[in-house]
Amino acid sequence: MHDSAERDRMPYIQVDADTWVVMREDKYRPRAVIKRVTAYDGVEQYFLLTWQMDPTQRKLVRIHESLEAANQSVKWREQSNKIPGRPEPHNQRAAS
Secondary structure, three states: OOOHHHHHHOOEEEEEOOEEEEOOOOOOOOOEEEEEEEOOOOOEEEEEEEOOOOHHHOOEEEEEOOHHHHHHOOOOOOOOOOOOOOOOHHHOOOOO
């Protein structure tokens, strides 16, 4: 089990009994989706999917044996060197 600092660093949000969205750098847009699927023999598998708003556009990335393994496989993007004074995408003004 991971401590709370690890869980804060690797956040995910449960949206129903079998689905989690994985959050990383952008706190408003998920990076991935984890979907639990139970096989006929009762074995659970966790499908890691790309994030798209339209569920039909999500792509399978890999299958994991646990929720934690699936969550940990979604890495944080390295922070690029930000240019001072350049607006971030969430605070840019709309073009006129």
